[in-house]
Amino acid sequence: MNEQVVLNLKNFHAHLPAKCGVVRAVNGISLQIARGRVLGLVGESGCGKSITCLSLLGLTRENGWVLTGEAQMQGKNLLALNAEAIRRCRGKEIAIIMQNPMAAFNPLATIGQHFTETIRSHLPLPEKASRDLAIKCLGYVGLPQPEKLMGQYSFQLSGGMLQRVMIAIALAMEPKVLIADEPTTSLDVTVQRQILGQLIHLKEKSRTGMLLVSHDLGVIAQMADDVAVMYCGYIVELAAAERLFNNPLHPYTRALLASKPQMRKKSLQTIGGQAPSLLNLARGCPFFARCSEKNRHCSHYSPELIQYDHRHLVGCAKYAVEQRTLQHGFA
Ligand SMILES: Nc1ncnc2c1ncn2[C@@H]1O[C@H](COP(=O)(O)OP(=O)(O)OP(=O)(O)O)[C@@H](O)[C@H]1O
Numbered sequence: 140m141n142e143q144v145v146l147n148l149k150n151f152h153a154h155l156p157a158k159c160g161v162v163r164a165v166n167g168i169s170l171q172i173a174r175g176r177v178l179g180l181v182g183e184s185g186c187g188k189s190i191t192c193l194s195l196l197g198l199t200r201e202n203g204w205v206l207t208g209e210a211q212m213q214g215k216n217l218l219a220l221n222a223e224a225i226r227r228c229r230g231k232e233i234a235i236i237m238q239n240p241m242a243a244f245n246p247l248a249t250i251g252q253h254f255t256e257t258i259r260s261h262l263p264l265p266e267k268a269s270r271d272l273a274i275k276c277l278g279y280v281g282l283p284q285p286e287k288l289m290g291q292y293s294f295q296l297s298g299g300m301l302q303r304v305m306i307a308i309a310l311a312m313e314p315k316v317l318i319a320d321e322p323t324t325s326l327d328v329t330v331q332r333q334i335l336g337q338l339i340h341l342k343e344k345s346r347t348g349m350l351l352v353s354h355d356l357g358v359i360a361q362m363a364d365d366v367a368v369m370y371c372g373y374i375v376e377l378a379a380a381e382r383l384f385n386n387p388l389h390p391y392t393r394a395l396l397a398s399k400p401q402m403r404k405k406s407l408q409t410i411g412g413q414a415p416s417l418l419n420l421a422r423g424c425p426f427f428a429r430c431s432e433k434n435r436h437c438s439h440y441s442p443e444l445i446q447y448d449h450r451h452l453v454g455c456a457k458y459a460v461e462q463r464t465l466q467h468g469f470a
């Protein structure tokens with residue numbers, strides 16, 4: 140990649156020791172986010188997308204998640220920073236729009252206090268100027284009556300409005316990296332379009348690099364430059380968006396794309412079977428039980444990504460075997 144990498148995630152694991160075993164939510168993923176580019180992250184519910192997002196901001200450690208690997212950003216490993224150091228990075232260097240935004244707001248502070256404190260902890264702006272900037276950005280994301288909103292508390296607002304407040308904060312701070320976890324899911328279509336437009340604006344104006352999680356493959360197709368497909372805490376495929384949509388390699392990616400709700404067919408086709416529990420993940424490919432293309436290598440193949448083509452990585456035994464066969468001239 141020639142682009143300037145702003146966040147480099149290497150072999151990242153997030154495990155939660157529980158009474159009945161270890162929840163293996165993320166199992167050694169590697170990703171790069173480049174300036175001014177959007178990396179889409181897709182996968183079924185429960186595959187570890189939000190835990191990845193929250194961990195990057197240091198928001199899972201207090202809940203007992205054990206994080207290993209590296210998340211390099213400007214010479215710092217975010218995973219190794221102490222609570223105070225990671226707090227200092229939040230907002231200006233790395234910001235998040237959360238899937239459940241209520242948790243991000245202190246119920247005792249008004250939106251205005253929250254917003255201006257975030258601005259002033261990073262930018263040398265006097266009180267009045269930071270207030271003006273906050274009001275401007277709240278208006279910018281289409282929230283009505285921004286002045287009034289500044290005096291309200293988070294519990295008085297809907298989840299969708301709080302998400303928009305988080306986007307407004309990101310617009311004000313122009314972070315280097317924005318983690319957007321389902322940023323438009325609870326919004327109606329018109330507002331959704333507006334918000335996506337704001338995110339594009341942020342990416343173009345401030346060259347913010349983004350990790351965009353969405354269930355909506357239409358949103359991903361519209362927004363993402365590259366797409367990573369996650370399954371049971373593994374990245375199973377990673378490629379430029381257009382390539383991934385036109386030439387998906389992994390059987391899981393193919394099934395996921397096929398399950399996209401069709402406009403004409405009312406019902407949503409789903410992938411047969413269920414993902415295995417993250418509590419007792421066996422060795423071998425986690426998609427094994429559901430895969431229609433499995434071969435004898437799959438039960439002991441752990442989904443290591445191989446370079447299938449230029450910037451197209453896949454973690455499937457089928458392609459590893461193909462490549463090995465080609466290399467050894469058995470084809
Ligand atoms: N506090 C917790 N205690 C135990 N397990 C948890 C906890 N939080 C998350 N998990 C488990 O970790 C796994 C990953 O969850 P995560 O929220 O990252 O999924 P996701 O991909 O974001 O799903 P969704 O698309 O539904 O948002 C899930 O299997 C979930 O059950």
Ligand code: NI
Nearest residue numbers: 188189190238
């Ligand atoms: Ni999630």
